Amino acid sequence: xxxxxxxxxxxxxxxxxxxxxxxxxxxxxxxxxxxxxxxxxxxxxxxxxxxxxxxxxxxxxxxxxxxxxxxxxxxxxxxxxxxxxxxxxxxxxxxxxxxxxxxxxxxxxxxxxxxxxxxxxxxxxxxxxxxxxxxxxxxxxxxxxxxxxxxxxxxxxxxxxxxxxxxxxxxxxxxxxxxxxxxxxxxxxxxxxxxxxxxxxxxxxxxxxxxxxxxxxxxxxxxxxxxxxxxxxxxxxxxxxxxxxxxxxxxxxxxxxxxxxxxxxxxxxxxxxxxxxxxxxxxxxxxxxxxxxxxxxxxxxxxxxxxxxxxxxxxxxxxxxxxxxxxxxxxxxxxxxxxxxxxxxxxxxxxxxxxxxxxxxxxxxxxxxxxxxxxxxxxxxxxxxxxxxxxxxxxxxxxxxxxxxxxxxxxxxxxxxxxxxxxxxxxxxxxxxxxxxxxxxxxxxxxxxxxxxxxxxxxxxxxxxxxxxxxxxxxxxxxxxxxxxxxxxxxxxxxxxxxxxxxxxxxxxxxxxxxxxxxxxxxxxxxxxxxxxxxxxxxxxxxxxxxxxxxxxxxxxxxxxxxxxxxxxxxxxxxxxxxxxxxxxxxxxxxxxxxxxxxxxxxxxxxxxxxxxxxxxxxxxxxxxxxxxxxxxxxxxxxxxxxxxxxxxxxxxxxxxxxxxxxxxxxxxxxxxxxxxxxxxxxxxxxxxxxxxxxxxxxxxxxxxxxxxxxxxx
DNA sequence: GCCTCTGGATTTTTT
DNA sequence: ATCCAGAGGC
Numbered sequence: 231x232x233x234x235x236x237x238x239x240x241x242x243x244x245x246x247x248x249x250x251x252x253x254x255x256x257x258x259x260x261x262x263x264x265x266x267x268x269x270x271x272x273x274x275x276x277x278x279x280x281x282x283x284x285x286x287x288x289x290x291x292x293x294x295x296x297x298x299x300x301x302x303x304x305x306x307x308x309x310x311x312x313x314x315x316x317x318x319x320x321x322x323x324x325x326x327x328x329x330x331x332x333x334x335x336x337x338x339x340x341x342x343x344x345x346x347x348x349x350x351x352x353x354x355x356x357x358x359x360x361x362x363x364x365x366x367x368x369x370x371x372x373x374x375x376x377x378x379x380x381x382x383x384x385x386x387x388x389x390x391x392x393x394x395x396x397x398x399x400x401x402x403x404x405x406x407x408x409x410x411x412x413x414x415x416x417x418x419x420x421x422x423x424x425x426x427x428x429x430x431x432x433x434x435x436x437x438x439x440x441x442x443x444x445x446x447x448x449x450x451x452x453x454x455x456x457x458x459x460x461x462x463x464x465x466x467x468x469x470x471x472x473x474x475x476x477x478x479x480x481x482x483x484x485x486x487x488x489x490x491x492x493x494x495x496x497x498x499x500x501x502x503x504x505x506x507x508x509x510x511x512x513x514x515x516x517x518x519x520x521x522x523x524x525x526x527x528x529x530x531x532x533x534x535x536x537x538x539x540x541x542x543x544x545x546x547x548x549x550x551x552x553x554x555x556x557x558x559x560x561x562x563x564x565x566x567x568x569x570x571x572x573x574x575x576x577x578x579x580x581x582x583x584x585x586x587x588x589x590x591x592x593x594x595x596x597x598x599x600x601x602x603x604x605x606x607x608x609x610x611x612x613x614x615x616x617x618x619x620x621x622x623x624x625x626x627x628x629x630x631x632x633x634x635x636x637x638x639x640x641x642x643x644x645x646x647x648x649x650x651x652x653x654x655x656x657x658x659x660x661x662x663x664x665x666x667x668x669x670x671x672x673x674x675x676x677x678x679x680x681x682x683x684x685x686x687x688x689x690x691x692x693x694x695x696x697x698x699x700x701x702x703x704x705x706x707x708x709x710x711x712x713x714x715x716x717x718x719x720x721x722x723x724x725x726x727x728x729x730x731x732x733x734x735x736x737x738x739x740x741x742x743x744x745x746x747x748x749x750x751x752x753x754x755x756x757x758x759x760x761x762x763x764x765x766x767x768x769x770x771x772x773x774x775x776x777x778x779x780x781x782x783x784x785x786x787x788x789x790x791x792x793x794x795x796x797x798x799x800x801x802x803x804x805x806x807x808x809x810x811x812x813x814x815x816x817x818x819x820x821x822x823x824x825x826x827x828x829x830x831x832x833x834x835x836x837x838x839x840x841x842x843x844x845x846x847x848x849x850x851x852x853x854x855x856x857x858x859x860x861x862x863x864x865x866x867x868x869x870x871x872x873x874x875x876x877x878x879x880x881x882x883x884x885x886x887x888x889x890x891x892x893x894x895x896x897x898x899x900x901x902x903x904x905x906x907x908x909x910x911x912x913x914x915x916x917x918x919x920x921x922x923x924x925x926x927x928x929x930x931x932x933x934x935x936x937x938x939x940x941x942x943x944x
Numbered sequence: 945g946c947c948t949c950t951g952g953a954t955t956t957t958t959t
Numbered sequence: 960a961t962c963c964a965g966a967g968g969c
Binding site: 319648650769788 | 945946952953954955956957958959
């Protein structure tokens with residue numbers, strides 16, 4: 231095997247630079263994955279490095295799988311010995327093995343977003359704070375941000391500067407306590423606790439460092455400081471660390487990804503080799519130039535430009551539609567037209583958008599035309615109620631300290647344990663000083679001689695023996711059979727089938743059953759561990775399948791790393807892309823630009839930028855001006871067109887009302903002063919505006935009542 | 945204890 | 960438009 235075959239000089243250099251720190255700057259379509267794969271193959275096949283001592287971190291599980299597959303072709307069996315995965319998956323494994331050193335049981339739970347919100351709300355309650363006065367979401371974001379910067383609750387409290395931060399600090403402390411009680415971690419904890427483990431237990435770190443001589447990090451621009459710190463810890467033994475990224479494609483700052491990691495890398499490893507991959511193999515010259523014209527407006531940016539030997543190609547199509555349904559109809563018609571041409575198949579096409587809500591109109595159009603499509607993300611499988619319920623059952627059986635899961639299933643399906651009984655039960659276990667699950671055990675042992683009223687005692691007793699029987703079962707049978715037992719013994723199956731949309735929900739349950747069945751080859755304990763971990767760390771992009779014969783509908787964020795011959799970007803409007811939440815902040819606005827750049831550079835041959843003049847949004851109608859990004863693309867690269875459908879006339883009153891004030895307009899209010907319209911919805915003959923006023927925040931106003939006047943921006 | 949109704953908030957992106 | 964929490968009736 232020749233790991234260097236077919237590489238250009240820069241790629242070859244990146245593959246061969248095996249010693250010491252390396253920073254690879256890889257623009258879109260520059261063969262980044264190729265470089266990583268060949269670098270690993272080169273390390274193993276030519277340098278004689280053991281695959282056991284290589285760890286490669288990817289952004290998604292899917293990326294890890296694909297890499298594993300390609301390496302399988304190059305290295306055969308040895309590829310299975312590499313450590314490949316996301317930071318989260320790798321950390322979950324490390325904590326499973328060594329978490330005891332930081333107070334974590336072997337069987338801990340991983341809490342997702344919904345669980346976390348629940349814990350924050352409980353924390354607020356415990357502290358006697360009103361969950362309506364303090365938005366749990368905002369608190370959780372603040373806590374997550376702290377964890378992404380390795381700030382513990384104590385440190386946070388020490389350093390809090392404002393009243394809000396003080397509240398966050400108190401909630402953070404409480405939240406951590408609740409997690410510990412439940413033997414649970416959140417996503418950020420997977421990283422932070424691993425880091426803490428390594429820091430506090432040098433002998434454990436040494437073991438991993440000795441194991442990992444070579445550390446690779448993909449999508450480095452989207453790592454957060456905690457992830458970077460982890461990578462440094464792992465690489466500290468040999469300093470053979472290679473990070474690959476592209477600052478222009480950094481689109482996850484809201485998840486605390488920090489571009490400064492790239493600068494820090496050069497500071498932390500001054501001897502690092504920097505290699506730039508700037509030849510693009512993916513797109514036409516026209517597409518590259520158009521994309522560059524959008525991203526190059528950014529001020530926080532080193533000027534780099536990709537070049538390509540590919541043909542000039544077709545102009546970028548810029549299309550104005552009357553409504554989102556016209557926009558969607560155009561997409562479907564155009565896909566059909568290209569299919570008829572013969573050289574394009576449905577899976578060659580992708581439709582991208584800023585927000586998941588936009589997928590709806592598109593989906594309808596595909597359905598109406600009978601065209602095959604797949605939506606990535608959207609209503610997520612693992613967020614469906616029936617799925618969460620069943621996972622809660624399994625999670626509680628796996629980790630009995632997991633009260634969040636227990637409380638979810640205590641009365642699902644209904645078994646007569648209402649709020650009242652539950653409160654009594656909880657205060658009883660509190661008084662006795664035992665965890666909830668132990669309380670249930672005790673009820674089992676004591677039989678009817680418990681301190682509750684007859685009705686409650688009977689209901690609790692039934693739950694207790696149910697739990698006892700199911701946990702006995704969990705030690706004996708594989709995940710799929712355990713799930714069967716849950717469905718049967720709890721009456722959940724009947725409960726689902728009789729519920730509204732029972733048929734559909736039961737199908738979901740069967741799908742989960744199928745996923746569980748894929749863990750059958752493991753012993754009961756390992757199987758349950760692996761299943762729950764897989765479920766927790768699963769991401770929507772993981773299910774993306776490129777060879778389906780279906781057109782892909784996907785958010786711009788999820789599209790990162792993918793490529794398609796034909797790309798449509800829908801909703802090129804002020805308020806959507808860029809999103810109105812970013813109007814006020816230059817850095818965020820620059821990220822919107824990068825997001826647009828990421829979308830455009832997914833396209834190989836054909837790129838369509840679409841917008842709708844009028845769009846339904848939260849019940850009302852909004853009218854958004856064209857995205858400023860469209861204006862940055864030189865006209866010579868584009869071809870413009872308009873589509874107007876039959877159902878709407880441009881001059882209709884509905885449209886007129888919404889057009890009066892548009893998202894992005896600067897306005898003046900007699901009392902509130904200067905502001906920016908962030909949303910306008912037309913409701914019949916009036917429009918309801920949301921305006922962001924300097925210092926006052928968002929206010930909702932009726933256009934007919936509030937005496938607003940348009941003003942010029944500064 | 946459970947069901948239904950209402951009003952309010954809520955949607956940006958996700959490991 | 961849809962989801963949630965809280966109130967009130969059975």
